[in-house]
Amino acid sequence: MSLVATLASGLSNPARFMSVSRWLAPVLGAGAALALLAGLALGLGVPDDYQQGPTVKIMFVHVPAAIMSMTAYACLAGASFFGLIFRHALAYAAAKAAAPLGAAFTALALATGSLWGRPMWGTFWVWDARLTSELVLLLLYIGYLALHAAMDDDEKGARAAAILALIGVVNLPIIHFSVEWWNSLHQGETIFAAGGSKAAPVYLAPLGLMMLGFLLLFGALWLVRTRTEVWRRRAAAQALRAAR
Amino acid sequence: MDLLHAGKYAIYIYPAYGLTALVLIGMTLQTLIAAQRARLKANPDKARGEEIGD
Numbered sequence: 557m558s559l560v561a562t563l564a565s566g567l568s569n570p571a572r573f574m575s576v577s578r579w580l581a582p583v584l585g586a587g588a589a590l591a592l593l594a595g596l597a598l599g600l601g602v603p604d605d606y607q608q609g610p611t612v613k614i615m616f617v618h619v620p621a622a623i624m625s626m627t628a629y630a631c632l633a634g635a636s637f638f639g640l641i642f643r644h645a646l647a648y649a650a651a652k653a654a655a656p657l658g659a660a661f662t663a664l665a666l667a668t669g670s671l672w673g674r675p676m677w678g679t680f681w682v683w684d685a686r687l688t689s690e691l692v693l694l695l696l697y698i699g700y701l702a703l704h705a706a707m708d709d710d711e712k713g714a715r716a717a718a719i720l721a722l723i724g725v726v727n728l729p730i731i732h733f734s735v736e737w738w739n740s741l742h743q744g745e746t747i748f749a750a751g752g753s754k755a756a757p758v759y760l761a762p763l764g765l766m767m768l769g770f771l772l773l774f775g776a777l778w779l780v781r782t783r784t785e786v787w788r789r790r791a792a793a794q795a796l797r798a799a800r
Numbered sequence: 801m802d803l804l805h806a807g808k809y810a811i812y813i814y815p816a817y818g819l820t821a822l823v824l825i826g827m828t829l830q831t832l833i834a835a836q837r838a839r840l841k842a843n844p845d846k847a848r849g850e851e852i853g854d
Contacts, residue, residue, distance in 0.1 A: 586809065593823075604805075604843070609807065609809060610806045610807050610809050610812060610813060611809045611812060611815055613806070613817075614812065614813055614816045617816055617817060617820040618816070623819070627850065656827075657827065660823055660827050663821045664819065664820060667816075667819055668816045668820065671812045671815055671816040671819075672812065672816065673811050674812060696829055733802065734814075753833050763803075773824065773828070777827060777831045780831050780835050781831055781834070782837070783829070783835060783839075784834050784835040784838045784839075785838075787835075787838035787839050787841065787842035787843075788838045788841070788842070790842040791838065791841040791842040794842070
């Protein structure tokens with residue numbers, strides 16, 4: 557069994573999950589703070605890009621936010637899949653916990669992208685394939701949260717929202733490949749381009765640190781929010797027992 | 801090192817970083833406050849002393 561599968565099967569036990577996440581979340585949070593501070597210190601001091609000038613510094617917040625918007629959705633969809641297949645309450649809790657974080661990263665990616673687009677393209681917004689598919693991702697997150705909240709029965713809400721989340725997975729490759737499939741104002745694949753990164757090496761260290769910081773922060777907050785959901789359900793069950 | 805140099809593009813660069821700080825800090829605070837509330841609600845008697853229920 558692979559390491560990921562072992563970890564997933566171990567953490568699917570709620571008691572073990574609560575025990576592991578109790579120390580893992582602060583460790584990830586501390587790692588995130590260190591990586592973000594180091595990335596910020598390096599990123600704000602990089603030389604101007606020959607084409608983009610100092611606006612290249614927006615890359616250090618925009619690219620990690622955009623990558624995390626999709627990573628969080630992949631986590632949401634993965635947890636939804638396990639919830640639907642195994643009817644596992646912890647998987648549904650993890651899916652629900654990832655949604656607000658993913659929505660925040662997506663909104664941040666759109667906002668910072670607009671602030672980068674204005675000086676580079678001359679406009680804050682254009683109905684371009686990359687921007688539009690990222691906006692659709694934000695709407696999917698909002699739809700997921702709204703559907704969850706619309707149902708009184710937690711289980712039914714989780715199941716309906718999970719189905720929506722799985723349908724929305726089709727948007728992830730559309731976002732990623734949009735700059736290749738259609739003509740786009742948005743620049744093509746730069747960091748993870750085939751044959752190596754097209755970005756100047758001086759930008760890669762701060763960008764890598766910021767991406768690591770965003771990823772670790774997401775991990776820490778996802779664990780804490782999943783714990784919150786477990787406590788919320790525990791309190792609801794206690795209230796139900798007390799009412800009987 | 802030309803730290804914080806943004807030239808005429810400062811009106812785009814600083815808001816991008818400010819917005820990012822606001823979202824990351826806000827997200828963290830909201831998550832921690834909600835967790836604390838839920839923990840107290842799930843463990844009303846003991847949660848004040850030590851973290852239990854894990």
